[in-house]
Amino acid sequence: MAASEFAEWVRHFETERDRRAAGPDPSWESGARLAPAVQASIRRFQLGEDGDGADLIAKADAAGDPHYAAAVRLFEDEEHNHARLLARLLEAGGATTLTGHWSDTVFGRLRRSAGLRAELLLLMVAEVVALRYYRALRDGTDDPLTSEVARRILADEERHVPFHCARLRTSIAELPRGARRPLLAGWRLLLLGAGLVVAADHGRALRRLGVGRGRFVVDVTRSAGPVVAAILGTHPPRVPGEAAEPAAAAPPALSRRR
Template sequence: MAASEFAAWVRDFATERDRRAAGADPDWESGAVLSPAVRASIQRFQLGEDGDGANLIAKADAAGDPHYTAAVRLFEDEEHNHARLLARLLEAGGATTSAGHWSDTVFARMRRAVGLHAELLLLMVAEVVALRYYRALRDGTEDPLTSEVARRILADEERHIPFHCARLHASIAQLPRAARRPVLAGWRMLLLGAGLVVAADHGRALRELGVGRGRFLADVAGSAGPVVAAIVGTDPPRVPAELAEPAAAARPPHPHPHPRSGYRLRPRA
Protein backbone atom coordinates (compact mmCIF):
# COMPACT_ATOMS: atom_id res chain seq x y z
CA MET A 1 0.00 0.00 0.00
CA ALA A 2 1.35 3.42 -0.91
CA ALA A 3 2.56 5.60 1.92
CA SER A 4 0.34 8.39 0.62
CA GLU A 5 -2.78 6.43 1.60
CA PHE A 6 -1.57 6.15 5.17
CA ALA A 7 -0.75 9.85 5.04
CA ALA A 8 -4.45 10.34 4.36
CA TRP A 9 -5.22 8.27 7.45
CA VAL A 10 -2.89 10.48 9.48
CA ARG A 11 -4.88 13.53 8.36
CA ASP A 12 -8.12 11.69 9.14
CA PHE A 13 -7.06 10.83 12.68
CA ALA A 14 -5.61 14.30 13.22
CA THR A 15 -8.88 15.89 12.11
CA GLU A 16 -10.78 13.78 14.62
CA ARG A 17 -8.24 14.66 17.33
CA ASP A 18 -8.67 18.37 16.67
CA ARG A 19 -12.46 18.07 16.57
CA ARG A 20 -12.40 16.21 19.87
CA ALA A 21 -10.11 18.80 21.47
CA ALA A 22 -12.36 21.64 20.34
CA GLY A 23 -15.50 20.00 21.69
CA ALA A 24 -16.79 19.62 25.21
CA ASP A 25 -16.63 16.50 27.32
CA PRO A 26 -19.87 14.79 28.32
CA ASP A 27 -21.63 16.35 31.29
CA TRP A 28 -20.03 14.27 34.03
CA GLU A 29 -21.73 16.32 36.73
CA SER A 30 -25.09 14.95 35.63
CA GLY A 31 -24.07 11.59 37.07
CA ALA A 32 -24.84 8.11 35.78
CA VAL A 33 -27.11 5.32 36.96
CA LEU A 34 -25.37 1.99 36.37
CA SER A 35 -26.83 -1.34 37.37
CA PRO A 36 -24.37 -3.80 38.94
CA ALA A 37 -24.24 -5.91 35.77
CA VAL A 38 -23.69 -2.97 33.42
CA ARG A 39 -21.15 -1.45 35.79
CA ALA A 40 -19.11 -4.66 35.86
CA SER A 41 -19.35 -4.94 32.08
CA ILE A 42 -18.09 -1.39 31.54
CA GLN A 43 -15.24 -2.02 33.97
CA ARG A 44 -14.03 -4.95 31.87
CA PHE A 45 -14.24 -3.03 28.60
CA GLN A 46 -12.41 -0.11 30.21
CA LEU A 47 -9.52 -2.45 30.94
CA GLY A 48 -9.37 -3.49 27.32
CA GLU A 49 -9.24 0.11 26.13
CA ASP A 50 -6.49 1.01 28.60
CA GLY A 51 -3.48 -0.77 27.07
CA ASP A 52 -0.38 1.33 26.46
CA GLY A 53 -0.05 0.36 22.76
CA ALA A 54 3.75 0.46 22.90
CA ASN A 55 4.19 -2.95 21.29
CA LEU A 56 1.89 -2.14 18.37
CA ILE A 57 3.63 1.20 17.80
CA ALA A 58 7.05 -0.49 17.85
CA LYS A 59 5.89 -3.10 15.32
CA ALA A 60 4.40 -0.42 13.10
CA ASP A 61 7.64 1.53 13.27
CA ALA A 62 9.63 -1.56 12.28
CA ALA A 63 7.42 -1.93 9.19
CA GLY A 64 9.19 1.12 7.77
CA ASP A 65 6.30 3.41 6.83
CA PRO A 66 6.41 6.59 8.96
CA HIS A 67 2.90 7.56 7.85
CA TYR A 68 1.51 4.27 9.11
CA THR A 69 3.39 4.63 12.39
CA ALA A 70 1.97 8.13 12.86
CA ALA A 71 -1.54 6.85 12.14
CA VAL A 72 -1.11 4.01 14.65
CA ARG A 73 -0.01 6.49 17.31
CA LEU A 74 -3.14 8.55 16.71
CA PHE A 75 -5.26 5.39 16.76
CA GLU A 76 -3.76 4.49 20.15
CA ASP A 77 -4.54 8.02 21.39
CA GLU A 78 -8.20 7.39 20.56
CA GLU A 79 -8.12 4.09 22.43
CA HIS A 80 -6.66 5.85 25.48
CA ASN A 81 -9.42 8.44 25.24
CA HIS A 82 -11.97 5.62 25.26
CA ALA A 83 -10.43 4.31 28.47
CA ARG A 84 -10.62 7.82 29.94
CA LEU A 85 -14.26 8.25 28.96
CA LEU A 86 -15.23 4.91 30.47
CA ALA A 87 -13.28 5.66 33.65
CA ARG A 88 -15.07 9.01 34.01
CA LEU A 89 -18.40 7.30 33.33
CA LEU A 90 -17.72 4.80 36.09
CA GLU A 91 -16.75 7.64 38.41
CA ALA A 92 -19.97 9.47 37.54
CA GLY A 93 -21.83 6.30 38.49
CA GLY A 94 -20.06 6.01 41.82
CA ALA A 95 -17.76 3.18 40.73
CA THR A 96 -14.05 2.67 40.17
CA THR A 97 -12.07 1.01 37.40
CA SER A 98 -11.13 -2.64 37.73
CA ALA A 99 -7.64 -3.77 38.69
CA GLY A 100 -7.62 -6.60 36.17
CA HIS A 101 -9.50 -9.41 34.45
CA TRP A 102 -8.27 -12.72 33.06
CA SER A 103 -9.61 -12.08 29.54
CA ASP A 104 -7.70 -8.81 29.23
CA THR A 105 -4.51 -10.47 30.50
CA VAL A 106 -4.77 -13.30 27.97
CA PHE A 107 -5.50 -10.93 25.09
CA ALA A 108 -2.57 -8.65 25.99
CA ARG A 109 -0.17 -11.58 26.15
CA MET A 110 -1.33 -12.88 22.79
CA ARG A 111 -0.79 -9.46 21.22
CA ARG A 112 2.72 -9.15 22.61
CA ALA A 113 3.70 -12.64 21.40
CA VAL A 114 2.97 -12.14 17.70
CA GLY A 115 4.10 -9.92 14.85
CA LEU A 116 2.37 -6.91 13.35
CA HIS A 117 0.07 -8.73 10.94
CA ALA A 118 -1.13 -11.26 13.52
CA GLU A 119 -1.61 -8.51 16.10
CA LEU A 120 -3.77 -6.57 13.67
CA LEU A 121 -5.91 -9.65 13.14
CA LEU A 122 -6.32 -9.93 16.91
CA LEU A 123 -7.14 -6.23 17.10
CA MET A 124 -9.80 -6.67 14.43
CA VAL A 125 -11.42 -9.35 16.58
CA ALA A 126 -11.58 -6.90 19.49
CA GLU A 127 -12.82 -4.04 17.31
CA VAL A 128 -15.64 -6.02 15.72
CA VAL A 129 -16.82 -7.31 19.10
CA ALA A 130 -16.57 -3.78 20.50
CA LEU A 131 -18.75 -2.41 17.69
CA ARG A 132 -21.61 -4.66 18.70
CA TYR A 133 -21.09 -4.06 22.40
CA TYR A 134 -21.01 -0.27 22.23
CA ARG A 135 -24.05 -0.22 19.98
CA ALA A 136 -25.91 -2.29 22.57
CA LEU A 137 -24.72 0.06 25.31
CA ARG A 138 -25.69 3.17 23.36
CA ASP A 139 -29.14 1.98 22.32
CA GLY A 140 -30.08 -0.23 25.27
CA THR A 141 -29.36 1.94 28.29
CA GLU A 142 -31.84 4.37 29.78
CA ASP A 143 -29.03 6.46 31.27
CA PRO A 144 -28.27 9.52 29.07
CA LEU A 145 -24.62 9.83 30.11
CA THR A 146 -23.90 6.17 29.41
CA SER A 147 -25.54 6.45 26.00
CA GLU A 148 -23.52 9.56 25.17
CA VAL A 149 -20.20 7.95 26.12
CA ALA A 150 -21.03 4.82 24.12
CA ARG A 151 -22.02 6.96 21.12
CA ARG A 152 -18.69 8.77 21.13
CA ILE A 153 -16.68 5.58 21.41
CA LEU A 154 -18.74 3.82 18.75
CA ALA A 155 -18.14 6.66 16.27
CA ASP A 156 -14.39 6.12 16.66
CA GLU A 157 -14.61 2.34 16.44
CA GLU A 158 -16.53 2.63 13.17
CA ARG A 159 -13.48 4.42 11.72
CA HIS A 160 -11.02 1.90 13.14
CA ILE A 161 -12.45 -1.02 11.18
CA PRO A 162 -11.59 0.35 7.70
CA PHE A 163 -8.22 1.61 8.98
CA HIS A 164 -7.14 -1.86 10.07
CA CYS A 165 -8.72 -3.44 6.98
CA ALA A 166 -6.57 -1.18 4.80
CA ARG A 167 -3.35 -2.43 6.38
CA LEU A 168 -4.48 -6.05 6.51
CA HIS A 169 -5.42 -5.91 2.83
CA ALA A 170 -1.78 -5.21 1.99
CA SER A 171 -0.55 -7.86 4.44
CA ILE A 172 -2.83 -10.63 3.20
CA ALA A 173 -1.93 -9.83 -0.41
CA GLN A 174 1.70 -10.67 0.39
CA LEU A 175 0.82 -14.20 1.52
CA PRO A 176 0.82 -17.12 -0.92
CA ARG A 177 -2.66 -17.52 -2.34
CA ALA A 178 -3.02 -20.97 -0.77
CA ALA A 179 -2.35 -19.53 2.70
CA ARG A 180 -4.90 -16.73 2.62
CA ARG A 181 -8.01 -18.83 3.10
CA PRO A 182 -6.67 -20.71 6.18
CA VAL A 183 -5.51 -17.44 7.78
CA LEU A 184 -8.88 -15.78 7.35
CA ALA A 185 -10.72 -18.95 8.41
CA GLY A 186 -8.63 -18.90 11.57
CA TRP A 187 -9.58 -15.27 12.10
CA ARG A 188 -13.27 -16.17 11.81
CA MET A 189 -12.78 -18.82 14.49
CA LEU A 190 -11.03 -16.34 16.77
CA LEU A 191 -13.88 -13.88 16.28
CA LEU A 192 -16.45 -16.54 17.13
CA GLY A 193 -14.46 -17.55 20.21
CA ALA A 194 -14.17 -13.95 21.40
CA GLY A 195 -17.88 -13.44 20.81
CA LEU A 196 -18.64 -16.52 22.90
CA VAL A 197 -16.45 -15.27 25.75
CA VAL A 198 -18.06 -11.82 25.76
CA ALA A 199 -21.57 -13.25 25.46
CA ALA A 200 -20.93 -15.52 28.43
CA ASP A 201 -19.02 -12.99 30.53
CA HIS A 202 -21.35 -10.04 29.88
CA GLY A 203 -24.60 -11.96 29.49
CA ARG A 204 -26.48 -10.26 32.35
CA ALA A 205 -25.53 -6.79 31.12
CA LEU A 206 -26.43 -7.64 27.52
CA ARG A 207 -29.87 -8.87 28.60
CA GLU A 208 -30.46 -5.63 30.50
CA LEU A 209 -29.47 -3.74 27.34
CA GLY A 210 -32.02 -5.67 25.28
CA VAL A 211 -29.57 -8.01 23.52
CA GLY A 212 -29.56 -11.66 24.49
CA ARG A 213 -26.43 -13.80 24.33
CA GLY A 214 -27.61 -15.56 21.18
CA ARG A 215 -28.42 -12.34 19.34
CA PHE A 216 -25.11 -10.79 20.33
CA LEU A 217 -23.14 -13.80 19.14
CA ALA A 218 -25.11 -14.05 15.90
CA ASP A 219 -24.48 -10.38 15.11
CA VAL A 220 -20.74 -10.69 15.82
CA ALA A 221 -20.41 -13.87 13.74
CA GLY A 222 -22.45 -12.35 10.92
CA SER A 223 -20.04 -9.42 10.67
CA ALA A 224 -17.13 -11.70 9.68
CA GLY A 225 -18.10 -11.90 6.01
CA PRO A 226 -18.03 -8.16 5.26
CA VAL A 227 -14.76 -7.73 7.16
CA VAL A 228 -13.07 -10.60 5.31
CA ALA A 229 -14.36 -9.21 2.00
CA ALA A 230 -12.79 -5.86 2.87
CA ILE A 231 -9.48 -7.46 3.84
CA VAL A 232 -9.15 -9.48 0.64
CA GLY A 233 -10.31 -6.52 -1.43
CA THR A 234 -13.58 -7.78 -2.88
CA ASP A 235 -15.44 -4.96 -1.09
CA PRO A 236 -14.16 -1.56 0.06
CA PRO A 237 -13.34 -1.31 3.77
CA ARG A 238 -16.43 -0.27 5.68
CA VAL A 239 -18.31 -0.78 8.90
CA PRO A 240 -20.21 -4.08 8.69
CA ALA A 241 -23.83 -3.20 8.04
CA GLU A 242 -24.97 -5.77 10.61
CA LEU A 243 -23.29 -3.72 13.32
CA ALA A 244 -23.75 -0.12 12.29
CA GLU A 245 -26.72 0.55 10.05
CA PRO A 246 -29.69 -0.44 12.24
CA ALA A 247 -29.08 2.50 14.58
CA ALA A 248 -27.86 5.02 12.02
CA ALA A 249 -30.84 7.30 12.48
CA ALA A 250 -30.03 7.70 16.16
CA ARG A 251 -26.53 8.98 15.47
CA PRO A 252 -25.52 12.45 14.29
CA PRO A 253 -24.21 12.34 10.71
CA HIS A 254 -20.47 11.82 10.30
CA PRO A 255 -18.61 14.84 8.95
CA HIS A 256 -17.32 12.79 5.98
CA PRO A 257 -20.14 10.43 4.94
CA HIS A 258 -20.01 8.12 1.97
CA PRO A 259 -22.54 9.41 -0.59
CA ARG A 260 -24.46 6.13 -0.76
CA SER A 261 -24.14 4.31 2.53
CA GLY A 262 -23.84 7.18 5.00
CA TYR A 263 -20.57 5.71 6.32
CA ARG A 264 -17.12 6.81 5.38
CA LEU A 265 -15.18 4.06 3.64
CA ARG A 266 -11.77 5.68 3.70
CA PRO A 267 -10.18 9.00 4.55
CA ARG A 268 -10.12 11.80 2.06
CA ALA A 269 -6.89 11.97 0.05
Protein backbone atom coordinates in the same frame (compact mmCIF):
# COMPACT_ATOMS: atom_id res chain seq x y z
CA MET B 1 -1.11 0.13 0.62
CA ALA B 2 0.68 3.22 -0.61
CA ALA B 3 2.06 5.57 2.00
CA SER B 4 0.01 8.44 0.57
CA GLU B 5 -3.19 6.59 1.50
CA PHE B 6 -2.07 6.25 5.10
CA ALA B 7 -1.18 9.94 5.00
CA GLU B 8 -4.88 10.46 4.34
CA TRP B 9 -5.66 8.43 7.43
CA VAL B 10 -3.27 10.61 9.42
CA ARG B 11 -5.15 13.69 8.27
CA HIS B 12 -8.43 12.05 9.14
CA PHE B 13 -7.32 11.06 12.64
CA GLU B 14 -5.92 14.56 13.19
CA THR B 15 -9.21 16.11 12.10
CA GLU B 16 -11.05 13.94 14.60
CA ARG B 17 -8.51 14.79 17.31
CA ASP B 18 -8.96 18.51 16.72
CA ARG B 19 -12.75 18.20 16.63
CA ARG B 20 -12.68 16.28 19.89
CA ALA B 21 -10.41 18.86 21.53
CA ALA B 22 -12.65 21.72 20.44
CA GLY B 23 -15.83 20.14 21.76
CA PRO B 24 -17.00 19.73 25.34
CA ASP B 25 -16.78 16.54 27.35
CA PRO B 26 -20.00 14.77 28.32
CA SER B 27 -21.81 16.32 31.27
CA TRP B 28 -20.21 14.25 34.02
CA GLU B 29 -21.86 16.35 36.71
CA SER B 30 -25.25 14.90 35.76
CA GLY B 31 -24.14 11.54 37.16
CA ALA B 32 -24.84 8.08 35.77
CA ARG B 33 -27.39 5.46 36.76
CA LEU B 34 -25.63 2.15 36.15
CA ALA B 35 -27.33 -1.15 36.86
CA PRO B 36 -24.93 -3.47 38.72
CA ALA B 37 -24.55 -5.86 35.78
CA VAL B 38 -23.92 -3.02 33.33
CA GLN B 39 -21.49 -1.37 35.71
CA ALA B 40 -19.50 -4.60 36.04
CA SER B 41 -19.46 -5.01 32.27
CA ILE B 42 -18.26 -1.47 31.64
CA ARG B 43 -15.45 -1.96 34.17
CA ARG B 44 -14.19 -4.91 32.11
CA PHE B 45 -14.33 -3.01 28.82
CA GLN B 46 -12.62 0.01 30.39
CA LEU B 47 -9.71 -2.19 31.39
CA GLY B 48 -9.46 -3.54 27.85
CA GLU B 49 -9.33 -0.02 26.40
CA ASP B 50 -6.58 1.02 28.80
CA GLY B 51 -3.54 -0.69 27.25
CA ASP B 52 -0.50 1.41 26.42
CA GLY B 53 -0.19 0.23 22.80
CA ALA B 54 3.60 0.35 22.91
CA ASP B 55 4.05 -3.00 21.18
CA LEU B 56 1.75 -2.13 18.30
CA ILE B 57 3.48 1.23 17.88
CA ALA B 58 6.90 -0.46 17.82
CA LYS B 59 5.71 -2.94 15.17
CA ALA B 60 4.20 -0.12 13.11
CA ASP B 61 7.53 1.75 13.28
CA ALA B 62 9.36 -1.38 12.13
CA ALA B 63 7.00 -1.74 9.14
CA GLY B 64 8.82 1.18 7.52
CA ASP B 65 5.89 3.44 6.59
CA PRO B 66 6.06 6.65 8.65
CA HIS B 67 2.51 7.61 7.69
CA TYR B 68 1.16 4.32 8.96
CA ALA B 69 3.21 4.62 12.15
CA ALA B 70 1.83 8.11 12.73
CA ALA B 71 -1.73 6.88 12.13
CA VAL B 72 -1.25 4.05 14.63
CA ARG B 73 -0.17 6.54 17.28
CA LEU B 74 -3.30 8.59 16.64
CA PHE B 75 -5.40 5.42 16.79
CA GLU B 76 -3.85 4.58 20.17
CA ASP B 77 -4.65 8.10 21.38
CA GLU B 78 -8.31 7.45 20.60
CA GLU B 79 -8.19 4.15 22.48
CA HIS B 80 -6.74 5.93 25.50
CA ASN B 81 -9.54 8.48 25.26
CA HIS B 82 -12.06 5.62 25.33
CA ALA B 83 -10.50 4.36 28.54
CA ARG B 84 -10.70 7.88 29.98
CA LEU B 85 -14.36 8.29 28.99
CA LEU B 86 -15.32 4.95 30.52
CA ALA B 87 -13.37 5.71 33.69
CA ARG B 88 -15.18 9.05 34.05
CA LEU B 89 -18.51 7.32 33.38
CA LEU B 90 -17.81 4.79 36.12
CA GLU B 91 -16.81 7.61 38.46
CA ALA B 92 -20.06 9.42 37.64
CA GLY B 93 -21.89 6.23 38.56
CA GLY B 94 -20.03 5.83 41.84
CA ALA B 95 -17.79 2.97 40.69
CA THR B 96 -14.06 2.44 40.38
CA THR B 97 -12.01 0.94 37.56
CA LEU B 98 -10.47 -2.54 37.61
CA THR B 99 -6.74 -3.03 38.03
CA GLY B 100 -6.61 -6.35 36.18
CA HIS B 101 -8.51 -9.32 34.79
CA TRP B 102 -7.38 -12.68 33.42
CA SER B 103 -8.93 -12.12 29.99
CA ASP B 104 -7.09 -8.83 29.53
CA THR B 105 -3.82 -10.44 30.64
CA VAL B 106 -4.18 -13.34 28.18
CA PHE B 107 -5.16 -11.08 25.30
CA GLY B 108 -2.25 -8.74 26.02
CA ARG B 109 0.25 -11.58 26.06
CA LEU B 110 -1.05 -12.95 22.75
CA ARG B 111 -0.76 -9.55 21.12
CA ARG B 112 2.75 -8.93 22.41
CA SER B 113 3.98 -12.31 21.17
CA ALA B 114 2.62 -11.79 17.66
CA GLY B 115 4.01 -10.02 14.62
CA LEU B 116 2.22 -7.02 13.14
CA ARG B 117 -0.13 -9.05 10.91
CA ALA B 118 -1.14 -11.43 13.71
CA GLU B 119 -1.52 -8.61 16.23
CA LEU B 120 -3.82 -6.72 13.86
CA LEU B 121 -5.93 -9.83 13.33
CA LEU B 122 -6.23 -10.25 17.10
CA LEU B 123 -6.99 -6.57 17.49
CA MET B 124 -9.69 -6.81 14.83
CA VAL B 125 -11.42 -9.49 16.88
CA ALA B 126 -11.63 -7.04 19.78
CA GLU B 127 -12.72 -4.17 17.55
CA VAL B 128 -15.55 -6.11 15.88
CA VAL B 129 -16.84 -7.37 19.23
CA ALA B 130 -16.61 -3.81 20.57
CA LEU B 131 -18.75 -2.50 17.71
CA ARG B 132 -21.67 -4.67 18.77
CA TYR B 133 -21.12 -4.08 22.48
CA TYR B 134 -21.05 -0.28 22.28
CA ARG B 135 -24.06 -0.27 19.98
CA ALA B 136 -25.94 -2.28 22.59
CA LEU B 137 -24.76 0.11 25.32
CA ARG B 138 -25.74 3.16 23.27
CA ASP B 139 -29.20 1.90 22.33
CA GLY B 140 -30.13 -0.23 25.33
CA THR B 141 -29.42 2.00 28.30
CA ASP B 142 -31.93 4.37 29.84
CA ASP B 143 -29.12 6.57 31.21
CA PRO B 144 -28.35 9.60 28.98
CA LEU B 145 -24.71 9.91 30.07
CA THR B 146 -24.01 6.23 29.38
CA SER B 147 -25.63 6.50 25.97
CA GLU B 148 -23.57 9.58 25.12
CA VAL B 149 -20.29 7.96 26.12
CA ALA B 150 -21.14 4.83 24.13
CA ARG B 151 -22.09 6.93 21.10
CA ARG B 152 -18.75 8.73 21.11
CA ILE B 153 -16.75 5.54 21.45
CA LEU B 154 -18.79 3.75 18.80
CA ALA B 155 -18.19 6.53 16.30
CA ASP B 156 -14.44 6.02 16.74
CA GLU B 157 -14.62 2.23 16.60
CA GLU B 158 -16.52 2.38 13.33
CA ARG B 159 -13.54 4.16 11.81
CA HIS B 160 -10.97 1.86 13.41
CA VAL B 161 -12.24 -1.25 11.62
CA PRO B 162 -11.68 0.06 8.06
CA PHE B 163 -8.35 1.53 9.17
CA HIS B 164 -7.07 -1.87 10.27
CA CYS B 165 -8.63 -3.51 7.21
CA ALA B 166 -6.58 -1.18 5.03
CA ARG B 167 -3.31 -2.36 6.53
CA LEU B 168 -4.35 -6.01 6.65
CA ARG B 169 -5.37 -5.90 3.00
CA THR B 170 -1.74 -5.22 2.05
CA SER B 171 -0.34 -7.63 4.62
CA ILE B 172 -2.58 -10.55 3.62
CA ALA B 173 -1.84 -9.91 -0.07
CA GLU B 174 1.82 -10.67 0.67
CA LEU B 175 0.91 -14.26 1.57
CA PRO B 176 0.62 -17.06 -1.01
CA ARG B 177 -2.85 -16.99 -2.52
CA GLY B 178 -3.70 -20.42 -1.14
CA ALA B 179 -2.96 -19.32 2.43
CA ARG B 180 -5.14 -16.23 2.55
CA ARG B 181 -8.63 -17.68 2.87
CA PRO B 182 -7.63 -20.41 5.35
CA LEU B 183 -6.01 -17.76 7.56
CA LEU B 184 -9.14 -15.63 7.49
CA ALA B 185 -11.31 -18.69 8.08
CA GLY B 186 -9.28 -19.20 11.24
CA TRP B 187 -9.87 -15.55 12.12
CA ARG B 188 -13.62 -16.09 11.75
CA LEU B 189 -13.43 -18.97 14.21
CA LEU B 190 -11.46 -16.82 16.64
CA LEU B 191 -14.09 -14.09 16.32
CA LEU B 192 -16.84 -16.64 17.02
CA GLY B 193 -14.96 -17.82 20.10
CA ALA B 194 -14.52 -14.27 21.35
CA GLY B 195 -18.19 -13.54 20.77
CA LEU B 196 -19.16 -16.60 22.78
CA VAL B 197 -16.83 -15.65 25.65
CA VAL B 198 -18.14 -12.08 25.81
CA ALA B 199 -21.75 -13.27 25.59
CA ALA B 200 -21.13 -15.65 28.49
CA ASP B 201 -19.21 -13.19 30.65
CA HIS B 202 -21.41 -10.16 29.94
CA GLY B 203 -24.72 -11.95 29.46
CA ARG B 204 -26.51 -10.27 32.37
CA ALA B 205 -25.49 -6.84 31.14
CA LEU B 206 -26.44 -7.64 27.54
CA ARG B 207 -29.88 -8.82 28.63
CA ARG B 208 -30.31 -5.62 30.63
CA LEU B 209 -29.45 -3.73 27.42
CA GLY B 210 -32.01 -5.68 25.41
CA VAL B 211 -29.63 -8.04 23.59
CA GLY B 212 -29.71 -11.75 24.33
CA ARG B 213 -26.57 -13.83 24.33
CA GLY B 214 -27.54 -15.62 21.13
CA ARG B 215 -28.36 -12.41 19.29
CA PHE B 216 -25.05 -10.90 20.33
CA VAL B 217 -23.07 -13.86 19.00
CA VAL B 218 -25.04 -13.96 15.74
CA ASP B 219 -24.51 -10.23 15.16
CA VAL B 220 -20.79 -10.46 15.88
CA THR B 221 -20.25 -13.42 13.56
CA ARG B 222 -22.26 -11.80 10.77
CA SER B 223 -19.91 -8.83 10.95
CA ALA B 224 -17.06 -11.06 9.79
CA GLY B 225 -18.19 -11.16 6.17
CA PRO B 226 -17.64 -7.48 5.33
CA VAL B 227 -14.35 -7.48 7.23
CA VAL B 228 -12.98 -10.48 5.33
CA ALA B 229 -14.19 -9.03 2.01
CA ALA B 230 -12.41 -5.75 2.77
CA ILE B 231 -9.18 -7.53 3.71
CA LEU B 232 -9.22 -9.71 0.59
CA GLY B 233 -9.97 -6.72 -1.61
CA THR B 234 -13.26 -8.09 -2.91
CA HIS B 235 -15.10 -5.22 -1.24
CA PRO B 236 -13.90 -1.72 -0.27
CA PRO B 237 -13.00 -1.33 3.43
CA ARG B 238 -16.25 -0.59 5.23
CA VAL B 239 -17.82 -0.75 8.63
CA PRO B 240 -19.64 -4.02 9.40
CA GLY B 241 -23.06 -3.78 10.96
CA GLU B 242 -24.97 -0.61 11.73
CA ALA B 243 -23.32 2.79 11.46
CA ALA B 244 -23.87 5.00 14.48
CA GLU B 245 -23.87 8.28 12.60
CA PRO B 246 -22.66 9.75 9.29
CA ALA B 247 -18.92 9.68 8.79
CA ALA B 248 -17.24 12.93 9.75
CA ALA B 249 -14.43 13.79 7.35
CA ALA B 250 -13.94 10.11 6.50
CA PRO B 251 -11.62 9.23 3.63
CA PRO B 252 -13.83 9.00 0.50
CA ALA B 253 -12.89 5.38 -0.22
CA LEU B 254 -14.01 4.36 3.26
CA SER B 255 -17.42 6.01 3.37
CA ARG B 256 -19.97 4.02 5.38
CA ARG B 257 -22.93 2.09 4.13
CA ARG B 258 -26.08 1.49 6.15
